[in-house]
Amino acid sequence: MTNPAAAELIARSNRLGADPKNTNYAGGNTSAKGVETDPVTGEPVELMWVKGSGGDLGTLTESGLAVLRLDRLRALVDVYPGVDREDEMVAAFDYTLHGKGGAAPSIDTAMHGLVDAAHVDHLHPDSGIAIATAADGAELTAQAFGDKVVWVPWRRPGFQLGLDIAAIKRDNPAAIGAILGGHGITAWGDTSEQAEANSLWIIDTAQKFIADNSKAEPFGPALDGYGALVEAERLAKAAALAPVIRGLVSTDKAQVGHFTDADVVLDFLASAEHPRLAALGTSCPDHFLRTKVKPLVLDLPATASIEESIARLDELHTAYRADYQAYYDRNAVEGSPAIRGADPAIVLIPGVGMFSYGANKQTARVAGEFYINAINVMRGAEGLSTYSPIDEAEKFRIEYWALEEAKLARMPKPKPLASRIALVTGAASGIGKAIATRLTAEGACVVIADLDLEKAQAAAAELGNADVAIGVQANVTDEAQVQAAVDAAVLAFGGVDLIVNNAGLSLSKSLLETTVADWDLQHNVMAKGSFLISRAAAKVLIDQKLGGDIIYISSKNSVFAGPNNIAYSATKADQAHQVRLLAAELGEYGVKVNGINPDGVVRGSGIFAGGWGAKRAAVYGVPEEELGAYYAQRTLLKREVLPENVANAVFVLCTSDLSHTTGLHIPVDAGVAAAFLR
Template sequence: MTNPTAAELIARSNRLGADPKNTNYAGGNTSAKGTETDPVTGEPVELLWVKGSGGDLGTLKESGLAVLRLDRFRSLVNVYPGVDREDEMVAAFDYCLHGKGGAAPSIDTAMHGLVDAAHVDHLHPDSGIAIATSKDGAKLTKKIFGDKVVWVPWRRPGFQLGLDIAAIKAKNPAAIGCILGGHGITAWGDTSEEAEANSLWIIQTGQTYIDEHGKALPFGKQRKKFAPLEADERRVKAAALAATIRGIASQDKPMVGHFTDDPRVLEFLASAKAPKLAALGTSCPDHFLRTKVKPLLLDLPSEAPVDKQIARLKELHEAYRADYTAYYDKHASTGSATEPASPAIRGADPLIVLVPGVGMFSYGANKQTARVAGEFYLNAINVMRGAEALSTYTPISDAEKFNIEYWALEEAKLQRMPKPKTHQGRIAFVTGAASGIGKAIATRLAAEGACVVVADLDLAKAQAAAAELGGTDVAIGVAANVADADGVQAAIDATLLAFGGIDLVVNNAGLSLSKPLLETTEKDWDLQHDVMAKGSFLVSKAAAKALIEQGLGGDVIYISSKNSVFAGPNNIAYSATKADQAHQVRLLAVELGEYGVRVNGINPDGVVRGSGIFAAGWGANRAATYGVEEKDLGKYYAQRTILKREVVPENVADAVYVLTGPELTRTTGLHIPVDSGVAAAFLR
């Protein structure tokens, strides 16, 4: 049963974390102090409940709290070795834990445990950080808040900062909180309601002052040549640039992308001060840990041709890598008797790429991380706007940023991250994926960590199938008539805008009409060849352009059929188009191999269960051809195989997983039978 104090804390945290004006995703922490009966002694014990490392306030649950004994935690003051060794205190937090389970205590635990207040909030509101990063932040704090809020000069989060804030509260009885230079705010209260009210008062008072007293044009005048393009033009250009930019962000490690053309981003990019402010980088540790210390900003006008923008982006990327490497080399420690060596450089590619007139591309190991990185840079833009409106934006120094970015405690947090799944960071485009084999493939790839685009002729069904896989950070549904070149390109463009790129294509869309030669019409022939032979060609062509531009390799899978090599009765058009698909595999394997793109095929036997093709009449026709009841068709197919086992959609999905996973990286041009053994379809 949740302690009432903890339950109250969770409710407060969820309210504060639900509003991005109060704090960014996974940013800040909250705490409450109270008593509980010690199960060992039966006596009351004073406890601290505090949001643990890595959690998010908006979605915080009891499992995300660390619970510590206050008497033991406060005793740590007696063994504190000083600011030069304050990191050692984090390991000591574990010896203060009460009970079992819960989250690991974060570096900010000292801020909560040492401050003499029953309830403490530490948040990263845009208005608070704007004041915290202003050149004259100390004077502004006094002017805006009077004696109710105290300025704290920049100090890296840790035990010493907790001691500093505790001392400030003790010396300033009228104070309800602090502005932490370069960082955020901390507020407190005797009750949960009071702490929350104090936090909101600081945030709202700061924003009101900025709104009422700030400059009208904090970013300077708008530059006409860098003005936003029309909405449709922005999206077209963003899709045209997406593969290039994803390749830029993924030179060291494959990344998933997110695109936004939020008006606030476009306004910033068109402003006179954008180049200077972007170069200064972000300040709040939560910001630059997600966005890197600074973005890559394209310096060409909005109307510049795409080919020139691409060429310039590649030039700027080389300069960015050199600049980031110099930043690392300047501040990294090689290690000594008193100082450990800095962690190895984690890559020199940008995580935020800004294109004037178009928008912002952000990147991360998965879609959620990429999306959140973009949200954090939007926070940074808001912070810069507020700071420039009141004063001059002055972030913490690069040396301090490095000390946070390559902090041993941050490195330890990264090392605790779970091992990524086999397809994490990969972006899959699956046609005919609203049902049957395609849906099973999409489901399997999503389960293995891929971002999946469910493409289907029926948009509503595609979106419903995608929703079953999770939110839009996992899958989206798009309409795709694979026989229409413009429709195919639109679907690929939607993929590039949703996830930043494309890595894995599954040509699965299909249909079949079971007729003998003399009953097969020209229309029947054209329909089947348009969907499967032509459709696979159009999808592979549109995807290949992006795959090649990214420079990350990739996979193209054709769901062909045993009929591509087996001369079954009464299906001349279907079998011929499947043979066409089978040879496309061989041809594209040769052509795309130099770009690291592998092309393979899968030859299933008839897959009856869940099949849209079989349900649309093909099943009844094949059952009539073989003289069996339609309901027994799956059993019939199974009995004519060597293994006597029916092939189901998940069997085909398993083959796609293996072909696109880490085990068969040297395999291309291969067809894998998934037919339980049809001797007449053995490959020769």
């Protein structure tokens, strides 16, 4: 059963973390102290529950807490070797843990354990960090809070900071908290309710102080030509630039992207001071660990053409990488972790918005959210005074901290398709849905495109949230809708790496029964539709310069001449030859193009459920419900083909194991000799 103190802590943490004005995602930590019976001695023992390393307050559960014995934690003061060796204390926390399980203690554990208060909150609110990063933050803290909040000069998180704040609490009996220079806030209380109230009071008081005392234009006057483009133009330019930018920022390692054109970003980029402020970088450790020390900013007006923007971005990216390498070289010492890559995580485009990047969509999205936090911080600091983040050397000490490196090393190994972005047509059901499901399970971000928007969105929701999959409407016969679907993929995830042409339908009719409308319908959906999707996606693949895969779900019928099937089979033959043609044309860009020839996929198939199954069953003289078994018996392996079998083939084609395979057609038909490729 959860200890009452721990239960109060979880509830308080969830409330605080649910409101972004209080702290950023996965930022800050909270704690509670209480008493339990030691199961070994049967005697009461003082414990502390504290949010563990890497957790998020808004979604914190009991498993995310570290539980420590306070007597042992406080005894560490007697063996503390000094600030030069304080990193050793993190390993020492392991010897203070109580019981099994729980999260790993974070670097801020000492702050919570050494402060003489039953409940402690350490948070990263924009309003508090604005004061913490102002050039005269100490004076502003006194003006805003009086003797209720004490200024603590910047110190890297660790055991010494815990000792500092414990002393602040001891020496300032009227204080309810502290502003941590360059970093955030800490508050405390005798009860959970009091700690929460004190945290919120500091945050709200800081907000009001900034609002009441800020200058009218913290970021300076508007820059001519840098204002936001109208929405349609803005999104079109973003979609055109996104693949190019993703290719640039993936120089060291493939990245997934996130785009936002939030007003706070557009207003910042429209101001005269944005180049100076962006160059100063972020300050709060949580911010720059996600965003890197500073963003790449396009130094052209919103009115610059796409071609001009691309050319300048290429130059700026080269300069950014050189600058980051120089930053690393200036600050690295013996034993520093190796450079983790010199590409930017944040790219700002005036008039358009912000692109943010990470190893997955969530990381990319959160990086963007953190930079918005940083913009809010800069606005507050500039409104009151001058924005003055911690210096470069301190940023480097945190970014390339051995403890941060150890945390990264503990992260699970990426899945095979991590960082890849897939667009699958006709994916709301049947084979397409099975493909989308498999690709998602292997780590890809997936865009489910389907004629029925509601079904596409429902299928995407089954796979996860918008960081995993989205659903879009796409009539693949409509050029505008196809382009809109590709643009949606690009704006959602930064680009596209893997395209699966799966959308299809079939009519089972003899030559004399087949009408021109029947012929045109099937060719429009599958032959023309595949062409339109491939053409729109190929532009993205070429612009990204990251290679990629285009896969056609063709059919055994592309090579097998069966009865009463002329329109469908001729269309599938068209798709099969598109594979060969595109493989020959796109190879120079590193794009592989391959096909899959399924047969007899009855279960879960939208085509078979829509009447095709009944007609094929009639052709072969078997009941419709036995059609799958009939198809299985005519194969060499005597196995029924399922949508998942096709999905497996798609996965194999886009893994590194087949990195040198293009122009191939893989039969997934359980063995149909008449359809053997020759």
